[in-house]
Every structure is written in C-alpha cells, then in structure tokens.
Amino acid sequence: NAGVMQNPRHLVRRRGQEARLRCSPMKGHSHVYWYRQLPEEGLKFMVYLQKENIIDESGMPKERFSAEFPKEGPSILRIQQVVRGDSAAYFCASVPGLAGGEQYFGPGTRLTVT
Amino acid sequence: DQQVKQNSPSLSVQEGRISILNCDYTNSMFDYFLWYKKYPAEGPTFLISISSIKDKNEDGRFTVFLNKSAKHLSLHIVPSQPGDSAVYFCAASAVGNTGKLIFGQGTTLQVKP
Numbered sequence: 001n002a003g004v005m006q007n008p009r010h011l012v013r014r015r016g017q018e019a020r021l022r023c024s025p026m027k028g029h030s031h032v033y034w035y036r037q038l039p040e041e042g043l044k045f046m047v048y049l050q051k052e053n054i055i056d057e058s059g060m061p062k063e064r065f066s067a068e069f070p071k072e073g074p075s076i077l078r079i080q081q082v083v084r085g086d087s088a089a090y091f092c093a094s095v096p097g098l099a100g101g102e103q104y105f106g107p108g109t110r111l112t113v114t
Numbered sequence: 115d116q117q118v119k120q121n122s123p124s125l126s127v128q129e130g131r132i133s134i135l136n137c138d139y140t141n142s143m144f145d146y147f148l149w150y151k152k153y154p155a156e157g158p159t160f161l162i163s164i165s166s167i168k169d170k171n172e173d174g175r176f177t178v179f180l181n182k183s184a185k186h187l188s189l190h191i192v193p194s195q196p197g198d199s200a201v202y203f204c205a206a207s208a209v210g211n212t213g214k215l216i217f218g219q220g221t222t223l224q225v226k227p
Contacts, residue, residue, distance in 0.1 A: 042203055042217035056212040091157050102148060105157035
C-alpha cells in the first residue's frame with residue numbers, strides 16, 4: 001500500500017519564480033490537507049480539499065497561493081512570485097473522506113527560496 | 115494566538131525510564147486530540163489519539179491522558195527507547211471545523227542509551 005506521496009522532495013526557486021508542489025493521497029483517499037512548517041515551528045493548516053472542490057482555505061495567504069485537487073491527478077499547491085519568507089516545509093495529509101480523525105502525512109516538500 | 119502549546123521545547127530521558135510530554139490548549143471547542151512523531155526530513159507519523167469523551171487511551175508503550183477541566187493532555191512513553199528520539203507534536207481538532215489540525219510547536223525527545 002503506497003502512502004502519501006509528495007514531489008519534489010526538495011525545490012529551490014529564485015525570488016519571483018513559481019513553485020508547484022504535488023501531493024498524491026493514499027489509495028482510496030479523496031480528501032487532502034496542506035500544512036506549512038516554518039523553521040522551529042509547528043505545522044500550520046493552509047487548505048483542505050476534496051476532488052474538484054476547496055472545502056476550507058482559511059489558512060491560505062490571500063495572495064500568491066492557490067491549491068487544487070482535480071478529478072484526475074495529484075493535488076497541487078501553487079505559489080506564485082515566491083519570496084524568501086515562503087521557504088518552509090510543506091506537508092500534505094490525506095484522509096479517506098470524512099473530516100476528522102487521524103491524518104496520514106506525506107514526507108513533505110522542502111522549498112528554499114534564494 | 116497559539117491555541118495549542120507545548121511549553122517544553124526539549125526533554126531528555128534515560129532508556130527504560132518514562133517519558134512524559136505535555137500539551138495545553140485554550141479552545142474549549144476542541145474535541146479530538148492527537149500525537150504525532152516526526153523524524154528529521156520526514157513527515158509526521160500518527161501515534162495515538164483521544165476523543166474528548168475519554169480521559170485515557172492506551173496503545174502499547176504509549177498512553178495519552180486528557181484533563182478537560184485543565185485543558186491539558188500528556189503523552190506517556192513507557193519504557194522509553196532510543197528509537198523514540200524524535201520531535202513530538204500534539205494536535206487538536208474542533209467539532210464541525212472541517213477536521214483541520216491545530217498543532218503545538220513540538221517537543222524534541224532524546225532518549226539516552
């Protein structure tokens with residue numbers, strides 16, 4: 001059973017470039033959460049999606065950040081015009097379909113903005 | 115506003131002894147609490163959880179205690195093993211709140227052989 005997969009594992013972008021982070025949930029899971037972990041901090045919720053629908057984006061910055069989870073393919077977190085403050089580890093977690101309960105995390109994507 | 119707090123950044127214990135990790139919360143709407151373990155460069159791994167209708171849940175060497183009146187939970191690891199050395203996060207979710215988890219800052223546990 002494949003777990004939650006994220007790619008790339010490491011991503012380096014220059015300021016002003018775009019970053020695309022991908023997340024494939026566990027088999028049979030149709031809901032995905034994205035979290036961000038800044039250095040020396042805990043994980044912070046960003047967005048919760050099910051296929052073709054954003055359920056809760058209350059943790060997303062208002063500008064430059066967007067997320068989608070298409071009917072086919074992985075969920076994508078997109079950061080436009082990256083700045084140094086976007087450097088962090090980005091984790092996605094999947095759940096079978098009901099909100100609540102334990103979430104299963106991927107290995108994360110470490111974004112470095114130079 | 116840090117709704118979930120882990121006030122001890124680090125903890126060091128001897129192998130075989132008990133490790134006690136603490137977590138405090140402020141939001142009385144939280145009804146489900148979880149502990150995750152995280153190694154460097156990996157994602158968090160679920161350890162154990164507890165619903166607000168219980169005050170204790172046990173799974174092997176891991177026991178979580180919940181004190182709702184004090185808004186406090188703790189994770190006990192007995193006996194501690196060197197492989198338990200990691201960062202431990204407590205997390206909480208609120209009823210009707212889409213299941214998103216609110217995490218504490220983490221406690222780094224070191225178990226010395």
